[in-house]
Amino acid sequence: MIAVPAMTAAVVLGLDVGGSSVKYRLASADDSDRMPNALAEGSVTTPADDPVQGLAAIARQVTGENRLVAVTVAVPGLVDETSGTVRRSANLPALDGLPLGPDLAARLGVPVSVINDGRAAAVAEARWGAGAGANDVFTLALGTGIAGxxxxxxxxxDGAHGVAGELGHIVVEPDGMACRCGQKGCLETVVGAPALRRAWHAAGGSGSPKHLLAAYETGDERAQEVVERGAGALADAIVTLLALVDPGVIVIGGGLASAPHRIVERTTALVAERATFHHVPRILPARLGKWAGAVGTAAEARALSRRVPA
Incomplete structure (x- = not known):
């Protein structure tokens, strides 16, 4: 159920599209550079069929009687931000090659930008979250996929071609499971939410990754083995990141890294054990949690509204 604010104002909307849910944040289209406070915030199931129609319906419901002036959509995958086209999304193949920005703008009658979900979360965490005050921040979002x-x-x-930061597709198990990106043994196939669920069920557990982490808290040996494997793979990827990028701070967020932050804590310990010549920076749990992407998209939509006045 979408809660609609009972007011009429110029607003912007951020949509963070994930493999299972769309998180949204409606914010005022003011001139402030503060973190965009939510007039409405929540999550709904990711549209299963026509993504443009589904996202347009969500936008209309969330906006209500307010005057929508700009929308930004974050998606998991490679995005051509200039054209608003999703080049490829391993976790949402229905978006592959879709001119999502222009198509959604035509439906809603307002400017729409499309960005990578890792970028959206990173911008929010760097400006207003755990990375606030640091000059150099690398942010990871652990969810259905792994964005960075x-x-x-x-x-x-962004890199020369706009695809920098895809840590989820660093190979950590060369003989591992096939990834939707076409490689084998990508980080996402070990510590993404679907991967953790599969491993937990294979170990005899039941339920979602939340149940896995709850079992881990009780000392369940099966859960400890699954979490240890996932944290180990993430630690290996981060050690590679340290060698290539040497970030000043690493922030780990997303639904799988939410409190009590056990995956973050175990990963941090393993990075310290496995690093050799590397400088190990502070590795922090995200402050904005699973809403970082929605905050980042709302901020980008606010900036878009200034560039293209409604």
Missing amino acids: SHIVAGCVV
Whole structure:
């Protein structure tokens, strides 16, 4: 059920599209650079069929009687931000090649930008979350997939082709499970939410990754083995990141890294054990939790509204 604010104002909307849910944040289209406070916030099931129609319906419901002036959508995958086209999304193949920005803008009649979900979360955490005050922040979001982004001096380091930060597709188990990206043994196939669920069920557990982490808290040996494998794979990927990027701070967020932060804590300990010549920076749990992407998209939508006045 979507809660709609009982007011009429110029608003912007951020949509963080994940493999299972869409998190949204409706915010005022003011001129402030503060963190965009939520007029409405929540999550709904990711549209199963037509993504443009489904996201347009969500936007209309969330906006209510307010005047929508800009929308930003974050998606898991490679995005051409100039054209608003999703080049490839391993976790949402229905988006592959879709001109999501132009199509959604045509449906809603307002400017729409499309960005990578790791970038959205990273911007929010670097500006207002655990990375606030640091000059160099690399943020990871652990969920259905694993998104990453590097923020230096307040700017996203996208790389020459806009695809930097895809730590979820670093191979950590060369003979491992096939990944939707076409490789085998990517980090996502070990510590992404679906991967943890599969491993937990294979070990004799039941339920979601939340049940896995709850069992881990009680000392369940099966849960400890699954979490240890996942944290070990993540630690290996982070050690690689230290060698290649040398970030000043690493922030780990997303639903799988929420309190009590056991995956973050175990990963941090393993990074310290496995690092050799590397400088090990502070590795912090995200402050904004699973809502970082929604905050980041709302902030980007606010910036978009300034660039393209409604």
